Amino acid sequence: MRLELHNALVKEIQWGEKTSLKDNVLYVNREEAIEVVAADENFADVQLELARPGESVRIIPVKDVVEPRIKLEGGTSFFPGFCAPMEPVGEGVTFVLKGASVITCGPIVAFQEGFIDMSGPASPYNPFSETFNVVIVAEPVADLEKHAYERSLREAGLKLSVYLADQCKGTKADNVEVFDKGSIVEENNKYPDLPKITYFCMSITQGLLHDTFLYGADMKSIVPTLVHPNEILDGAMVSGNCVSACDKNTTFHHVNDPIVLELYKRHGKEINFIGVIPTLESTVLAGKERTTWMNANLARQLGADGVVISEEGYGNPDTDLCMNAKKCEDWGIKTVVISDEAAGVDGSSQGLADATPEMDGFVSAGNVNEMIEVPAMDKIIGFPEAIAYLSGGASDSLREDGSMYVELQSIIGSTNELGFSKLGCEWV
Amino acid sequence: MVREIEKEAGIPVVQIATIVPIMLTVGANRIVPGVAIPHPVGDPESGPEGDRKKRRELLQRAFKAMSTEIKEQTIFKD
Secondary structure (H helix, E strand, O other), X not given: OEEEEEEEEOOEEEEOOOOEEEOOEEEEXXXXXXXXXHOOOOEEEEEEEEEOOOOOEEEEEEEEEEOOXXXXXXXXXXXXXXXXXXXXXXXXXXXXXEOEEEEEEOOXXXXXXXXXXXXXXXXXXXXXXXXXXXXXXXXXXXXXXXXXXXXXXXXXXXXXXXXXXXXHOOOOOOEEEEEEOOOHXXXXXXXXXXXXXXXXXXXXXXXXXXEEEEOOEEHHHOOOOOEOHHHHHOOOEEXXXXXXXXXXXXXXXXXXXXXXXXXXXXXXXXXEEEEEEEEOOOOOHHHHHHHHHHHHHHHHHOOOOEEEEEOXXXXXXXXXXXXXXXXXXXXXXXXXXEEEEOOOOOOOOOOOOOOOOOOOOEEEEEEOOOEEEEOOOOEEEEOHHHHHHOOOOOOOOEOOOOOXXXXXXXXXXOOOOOOOOOOOOOOO | OHHHXXXXXXXXXXXXXXXXXXXXXXXXXXXXXXXXXXXXXXOHHHHHHHHHHXXXXXXXXXXXXXXXXXXXXXXXXX
């Protein structure tokens, strides 16, 4: 399976007469772009805003972030089951507006969402302070049911990102990345001596606006399955999550999953990357038992020597994380997990809700409770009063001068458990 | 909180919770498994009557757990 990503670099964004990419400047026809999403009868009003790196801009509350992409060969549109027909992805050519993103923003208050600062002390904590962003601010019609609002906003982000990529797809790419890997049997024959490694991508699948989609399927209703890594990089997974901002995997994170990219880089050299298992975090104990047994069993059937396991969210999913590690280790399959910690504002509390001795390879993505002070921004896109409803915020978090004192967990992607971050620490 | 109430006040506590492994990890002594994370002490999907029946059954099981002598962490499955 061979996938080419044709990356056209975006280094500036402006409103323009025609949506297009010229000399690395993304021009967006504002009215036309609004029309792409405003047709949804669930929206009373749709506004678009631009946000650039370094600007004094706060975007709040953020629901999802999407990278503009479209298939050029080997498929139609993007995001099968949403914008694209139900068809397999991961082969052919995909056009990417690299450096741009679409951010969805709307007052789904009383739910867990977060913010993005384009400059200041919070900006290094989220990767989208470095992208050129088109922000959708969508007001729902009166009394719109929350699930319908979430669905409309989710689909608006996907639609606008596909529109942007579609309008620019004639532009020559600045670089091409190739992801080429055969079937498991073929790769096993090529690399018989390399350790076989798979990856469990744990995803929040808990209903009540906490959902993830695989090929359009609401993952809480499926059992774990095996996919080729190219499918992850080519839009098979979509976030439908209204959950703590710091460690939710946005749709942008999925197509740029750093675990997939790093395992790919090492494939054929240090390891044999045998595939990805997108998996669940159930709300019932039997569901957690079932999915973790199935994950471990899939790894065993594939002959895996090791598994990388990433968590999404924290709290009860810590149990899924422990179960996944324990069941694999009990069968002799080595594991390493990536998780963040909810260790209290001073970092001295137990980091995870659950623990097991078998989970002894642990990479921490940071403490979600760490406090941060962020200054007022000149411009707010969205709804600043929402900070009182965010996880990691409180009614007194927003001060009169516009500054905020909040936990890291209210910043989108700040402790992302795929490791999508430039921040780290060193032992001294 | 469960452990502190037992330790400091000397009052036995029954914890009804869905994810039993977490209760075992944090050290709850009397554990009654709940239904699901969004609704640990009820079963709204089975309708008002089924929900009421489940709530009653869980409460009675909790009372039974409360009045049972234990020597170690115990899960009351029925």
